[in-house]
Amino acid sequence: MNRRLFVLTLGGIVLSPLVLSRVLGSSGEQARRGPMIVRSEEEWRRLLTPEQYDVLRKEGTERPWTSPLNKEKRAGIYACAGCDQPLFTSAMKFDSGTGWPSFYDVIDGAIATKRDFKRILPRTEYHCARCGGHQGHVFDDGPPPTGLRYCNNGVALDFTRDEV
Numbered sequence: 001m002n003r004r005l006f007v008l009t010l011g012g013i014v015l016s017p018l019v020l021s022r023v024l025g026s027s028g029e030q031a032r033r034g035p036m037i038v039r040s041e042e043e044w045r046r047l048l049t050p051e052q053y054d055v056l057r058k059e060g061t062e063r064p065w066t067s068p069l070n071k072e073k074r075a076g077i078y079a080c081a082g083c084d085q086p087l088f089t090s091a092m093k094f095d096s097g098t099g100w101p102s103f104y105d106v107i108d109g110a111i112a113t114k115r116d117f118k119r120i121l122p123r124t125e126y127h128c129a130r131c132g133g134h135q136g137h138v139f140d141d142g143p144p145p146t147g148l149r150y151c152n153n154g155v156a157l158d159f160t161r162d163e164v
């Protein structure tokens with residue numbers, strides 16, 4: 001078994017065939033996005049703030065209305081705070097009124113999903129496909145054209161403003 005596949009299986013992350021092919025490197029996408037990032041829990045604790053560690057590595061949730069990214073309106077890229085992989089563009093962002101940064105779409109190949117039963121009813125949880133960092137949950141109450149709402153923890157994201 002491929003080590004990357006083992007890590008993804010061990011982490012409980014379920015990838016679509018397209019994302020899996022990109023993660024395992026059967027397309028040119030792997031080289032552009034970079035290799036999978038695997039670190040020890042000790043390394044993650046050293047690299048992340050306590051809040052980031054709780055969300056990205058322990059699948060925690062930040063309190064609503066606490067992220068400055070919730071009100072961010074400038075053009076730019078939202079990337080995983082754990083590995084800098086671009087996840088969303090500002091064009092994908094919308095105001096959901098939920099208190100967390102929300103997006104109606106994701107950059108191709110950037111995330112992996114799994115079922116979450118922590119609140120009894122199943123939800124779809126999504127993680128960064130590169131480092132496995134927990135980002136949030138996806139719901140089917142978003143705007144057109146996808147009808148999806150990627151409800152993201154702001155602490156799990158870094159925003160880079162477009163050059164003017």
